[in-house]
């Protein structure tokens with residue numbers, strides 16, 4: 001049987017902005033991700049965001065929630081979320097008007113302003129509060145095993161974006177000094193977290209962890225090689 005022709009697909013070689021050749025599957029996946037990105041900016045999602053929290057506001061709350069003392073300077077917020085300082089300041093001011101954060105000048109250096117989560121903000125920072133229901137419905141369509149695969153793929157995509165400087169800090173297992181990937185490779189729970197000294201499975205990979213501590217560049221490279229099957233874990 002002949003292969004199914006892909007209608008309207010150009011036979012021209014497609015290259016990215018740096019001149020690298022892009023395969024058809026990569027193109028399909030990028031187009032899919034762009035469509036999801038566009039949907040997240042759609043009118044109905046924005047409307048829902050206005051009633052609750054916009055994407056940047058929600059990211060700021062999650063970031064503060066993940067910090068041990070639930071505080072951060074505005075410059076840290078801007079840096080970790082890769083937005084400009086005025087954009088971060090504006091979002092923080094909006095959150096303050098909603099009484100979800102408060103700004104304080106530090107005792108040591110009155111010029112430094114820290115942003116602190118309020119009790120109301122901590123409640124709103126819960127992972128599903130205010131999340132567009134369209135997104136939870138869409139993800140919920142996937143069976144559990146596909147959700148786990150998607151989580152693993154997201155972790156890899158985020159790490160690749162981090163490598164390119166598009167996400168400066170991702171508080172996830174793959175960048176964490178406590179992460180020991182595939183340490184128990186024959187088990188259902190192949191990974192190990194040294195912080196709690198316990199094995200865990202793919203479904204428990206964290207994208208935002210309060211106990212995260214950054215790995216050194218050498219450890220992060222090693223972790224990536226073991227995680228992606230480049231070589232086996234050293235115990």
Ligand code: SF4
Pocket residue numbers: 171172173174176177178179180192193194195196206209210211212213
């Ligand atoms: S401390 Fe958190 S981010 Fe680090 S390995 Fe453990 S679960 Fe993952």
